[in-house]
Amino acid sequence: MSAPKRTVSEADMQEEWLEVQAAQKDPAMFRPLYERYHEPIYIYIFRRTTDEMLTADLCSQVFLKAMQKIHRYEYQGVPFSAWLYRIASNEIAQHFRKANKTRVVTIEDAPLSHLSEEIGREIPEDFTPLLVQALDSLKEEDLQIIELRFFEERPYKEVGEILGITENYAKVKTFRILNRIKKNLGE
Structure with a gap:
């Protein structure tokens, strides 16, 4: 990542x-x-x-x-x-x-390029409702990780500190969440 x-x-x-x-x-x-x-x-x-x-x-x-x-x-x-x-x-x-x-969950002003890079696909504008739906399906803590990492562009160390988890766990959780988002977007 x-x-x-x-x-x-x-x-x-x-x-x-x-x-x-x-x-x-x-x-x-x-x-x-x-x-x-x-x-x-x-x-x-x-x-x-x-x-x-x-x-x-x-x-x-x-x-x-x-x-x-x-x-x-x-x-x-x-x-x-x-x-x-x-x-x-x-x-x-x-x-x-x-x-x-x-x-x-608002993604209007969010920089989606970093998120699309991580999930391995371009996110066209007409795909945005599906992305919002995928994000809405996440648990609160998972959504916070995605928001902090990709919308706020925080490093994993800060994400971990903010959420009270280790940097490594923030990385692992992000990877797992991204896999679920990919699945929800219909890889």
């Missing part, structure tokens, strides 16, 4: 870790982290809710919880954003559990 497009250098992660440590000492120092990650987290949530007001509320909750719990954050060799995505993922799941609704 090919490497993701988005990677963060070790030097950038070390610099970010210094920003996190500063925020752990003084909450006012959280601002650079907020400014860097607000938009990507907002987009991540919006792709799962398609509701701007709900997205804004959930995004606010994510950053509030992050600020309140930043003293617990420990550097794990992945970008700080992985921790924020985990919080966002939990907030989304909690919302849909409380609302007793199923969550939304």
